[in-house]
Amino acid sequence: MDFSLSSDHQMAINLTRDFARKEVAPVIREAERQQQMPDFILPEMAKLGLLGICFPARYGGQGMDYLSLGLISEELEAVDSTLRVVISVHVGLNSMALLQWGTEEQKQRFLMPQARGEKIACFGLTEPGAGSDVTGIRSTARRQGGDYVLNGEKMWISLATRAHHALVVARTNPEAADPHEGLSAFIIELDQPGVSRGDIHGKLGVRSGSTGWLAFQDVRVPAENRLGEEGEGFKIAMSCLDNGRYTVAAGATGLIRACLDASLRYARERTAFGREIGKFQLIQQKIAFMVQSYEAARLLYFRAGWLKNNGRRNTRETSLAKWYATDAAFQAAAEAVQIHGAYGYSDEYDVERYLRNAKGEMIYEGTSEIHQLMQAGYALGYRVDTPLRKELPPYDPDFWQAIA
Amino acid sequence: MKIVVCVKQVPDSAARVVVEHGEVTWGDAPLVINPWDEYAVEGALRLVDEQGGEVIALSMGNEQAKEALKHALAMGCKEAILVSDPQLQGVDSLGTARVLAAAVQKIGGVDLVVFGRQAIDGDAGVTAAMTARLLGFPALTLAAGVRGVSSDRIVVERAIEEGRQVVEGALPAVLSFTKDIGEPRYPSFMGIRKASRAEIPIWSLDELGLPAPQPHTSWPAVLNPPAREITTEMITGATPQEIAEKLVDKILAEKVL
Numbered sequence: 195m196d197f198s199l200s201s202d203h204q205m206a207i208n209l210t211r212d213f214a215r216k217e218v219a220p221v222i223r224e225a226e227r228q229q230q231m232p233d234f235i236l237p238e239m240a241k242l243g244l245l246g247i248c249f250p251a252r253y254g255g256q257g258m259d260y261l262s263l264g265l266i267s268e269e270l271e272a273v274d275s276t277l278r279v280v281i282s283v284h285v286g287l288n289s290m291a292l293l294q295w296g297t298e299e300q301k302q303r304f305l306m307p308q309a310r311g312e313k314i315a316c317f318g319l320t321e322p323g324a325g326s327d328v329t330g331i332r333s334t335a336r337r338q339g340g341d342y343v344l345n346g347e348k349m350w351i352s353l354a355t356r357a358h359h360a361l362v363v364a365r366t367n368p369e370a371a372d373p374h375e376g377l378s379a380f381i382i383e384l385d386q387p388g389v390s391r392g393d394i395h396g397k398l399g400v401r402s403g404s405t406g407w408l409a410f411q412d413v414r415v416p417a418e419n420r421l422g423e424e425g426e427g428f429k430i431a432m433s434c435l436d437n438g439r440y441t442v443a444a445g446a447t448g449l450i451r452a453c454l455d456a457s458l459r460y461a462r463e464r465t466a467f468g469r470e471i472g473k474f475q476l477i478q479q480k481i482a483f484m485v486q487s488y489e490a491a492r493l494l495y496f497r498a499g500w501l502k503n504n505g506r507r508n509t510r511e512t513s514l515a516k517w518y519a520t521d522a523a524f525q526a527a528a529e530a531v532q533i534h535g536a537y538g539y540s541d542e543y544d545v546e547r548y549l550r551n552a553k554g555e556m557i558y559e560g561t562s563e564i565h566q567l568m569q570a571g572y573a574l575g576y577r578v579d580t581p582l583r584k585e586l587p588p589y590d591p592d593f594w595q596a597i598a
Numbered sequence: 599m600k601i602v603v604c605v606k607q608v609p610d611s612a613a614r615v616v617v618e619h620g621e622v623t624w625g626d627a628p629l630v631i632n633p634w635d636e637y638a639v640e641g642a643l644r645l646v647d648e649q650g651g652e653v654i655a656l657s658m659g660n661e662q663a664k665e666a667l668k669h670a671l672a673m674g675c676k677e678a679i680l681v682s683d684p685q686l687q688g689v690d691s692l693g694t695a696r697v698l699a700a701a702v703q704k705i706g707g708v709d710l711v712v713f714g715r716q717a718i719d720g721d722a723g724v725t726a727a728m729t730a731r732l733l734g735f736p737a738l739t740l741a742a743g744v745r746g747v748s749s750d751r752i753v754v755e756r757a758i759e760e761g762r763q764v765v766e767g768a769l770p771a772v773l774s775f776t777k778d779i780g781e782p783r784y785p786s787f788m789g790i791r792k793a794s795r796a797e798i799p800i801w802s803l804d805e806l807g808l809p810a811p812q813p814h815t816s817w818p819a820v821l822n823p824p825a826r827e828i829t830t831e832m833i834t835g836a837t838p839q840e841i842a843e844k845l846v847d848k849i850l851a852e853k854v855l
Contacts, residue, residue, distance in 0.1 A: 200794065201668070201793070201794035202790055202791055202794045205668070205669075205672055205785060205790040205793065205794065206787065206790060209672075209784055209785050209787075209790065212784065213784060242784055242786075243786060243787045247787065256787035256788070257787065257788075257791070258787055595791065
């Protein structure tokens with residue numbers, strides 16, 4: 195077993211860390227107050243290649259592996275969650291689905307510009323009345339000749355107002371005996387008649403991120419924009435979550451590290467009762483738990499990344515990593531605020547933002563409760579993953595790095 | 599143009615550098631490319647972006663210095679060379695300049711040798727000028743930008759205390775860049791992969807035809823800065839007016855103003 199990172203991995207970490215610390219950290223507090231994503235973030239992430247990190251060079255990507263995707267997610271969220279959300283949505287939930295399920299033509303048309311960062315992508319699964327219960331989806335896509343006609347509304351969509359493309363799951367067969375089988379996935383170009391969208395403000399966290407809604411009224415979608423087969427939408431959506439959750443797990447690991455680093459700094463700096471507060475055992479206990487959860491969360495997402503690199507199904511392992519890391523990040527952030535005392539309760543320090551951002555992670559991409567049900571289901575044998583028609587391709591450095 | 603950019607591996611600028619038992623230590627802080635040298639790499643790459651040519655990164659140090667060279671490769675340098683020899687331990691600026699000058703001559707056909715303005719560890723800032731002297735090249739130091747290059751001349755704008763000064767020199771020349779050249783680019787992922795796979799040749803003093811350096815300067819002692827004693831006093835009062843008056847009295851009494 196080899197736990198060491200390659201020189202490529204280490205340099206990807208350094209590059210991402212430098213970007214996040216130099217460019218984003220100095221402006222993030224103000225962006226959070228303004229509830230506005232700074233305009234430079236998406237173009238700069240595109241320029242650095244972060245938006246196409248784990249895709250083959252022939253599809254406009256950077257030819258790095260899936261573990262690199264986790265590593266940059268950790269680094270980005272160690273500075274701010276909104277950066278990692280961009281990766282989760284654009285790369286994890288959307289572009290990786292194109293790599294996994296797309297036809298060659300779809301990869302050329304949609305994955306290529308997305309991997310290059312020329313087009314931004316989002317993911318439309320959740321609706322006002324359907325979150326964890328995906329079968330509650332009401333959006334419809336009716337077949338009309340060579341097209342589908344899409345109607346419906348999607349809610350809590352990260353990058354809704356920034357994206358050019360959306361991967362949208364809608365009901366194509368309301369009569370399907372099993373409602374899961376009545377869903378299909380579509381690639382929607384958002385600059386067309388019938389699409390409206392907006393941002394949602396007033397969220398507890400990720401305030402400097404773009405979270406919004408998408409509404410579709412009689413939007414014509416050519417049949418060649420359907421991803422996968424008709425009725426395959428649920429399976430595709432779940433496979434998207436295997437990738438999105440992986441980036442959330444890795445990101446939450448970075449959030450734990452940010453809490454730990456902030457707590458270490460403050461514990462050495464702040465004095466009470468004549469000594470630095472790091473000398474007190476109750477502070478030490480909080481720090482020890484952060485160290486423990488950081489290391490454990492990191493190993494869990496490393497394993498999921500390794501499984502992806504090797505082309506092995508990782509739904510169970512990714513769910514476990516996501517559940518553990520996000521719950522642990524919330525704990526770590528709550529304790530980091532506690533260590534900072536009253537200062538931690540104000541936005542003079544970063545830890546209050548960590549706490550607000552951590553809460554969202556326990557909700558999106560499968561609530562903690564959903565992951566608990568999944569884990570129990572696997573353990574009890576009620577839940578078994580069956581092979582997919584198309585699995586995420588294993589990482590092959592020669593194929594990934596060759597220019598076609 | 600054939601440009602050699604000289605880079606150094608130094609403790610991270612965020613590291614806490616202290617003297618312990620007469621030795622300088624930065625604990626387990628990482629070593630990074632000297633931040634000033636990143637500007638030098640950027641300046642060199644901008645020149646070849648405009649003029650064509652290649653940039654070769656050169657460093658002197660132990661195995662760890664390869665990381666600085668890999669950073670330069672990942673930014674876009676074509677090749678990297680490390681000069682490493684146990685006899686170079688503790689070498690001074692002049693010794694360093696001799697090594698770099700010999701390496702530049704061994705590379706051959708170099709139009710420009712580029713440095714950062716200084717290294718953040720030693721802070722001497724003389725290696726560029728010394729290397730120029732040894733090579734017999736003009737030294738155009740503290741360059742904020744390059745105004746023009748022809749086949750045999752270069753014009754640079756120097757950032758000096760009094761303002762800007764435009765100087766022209768013959769090529770080949772030695773340049774040192776200030777940060778005014780522009781923010782160093784981030785490495786690209788393609789550059790990162792190239793850097794990871796690069797075989798960096800290591801040249802010894804023998805290969806450069808140099809004897810073991812005889813230092814002209816040494817560090818008989820290094821000392822921590824004296825600890826500053828700071829006391830804090832909270833000024834309280836019933837009203838802001840009262841607090842301000844007490845503060846003014848204190849400032850006057852302490853002769854701060």
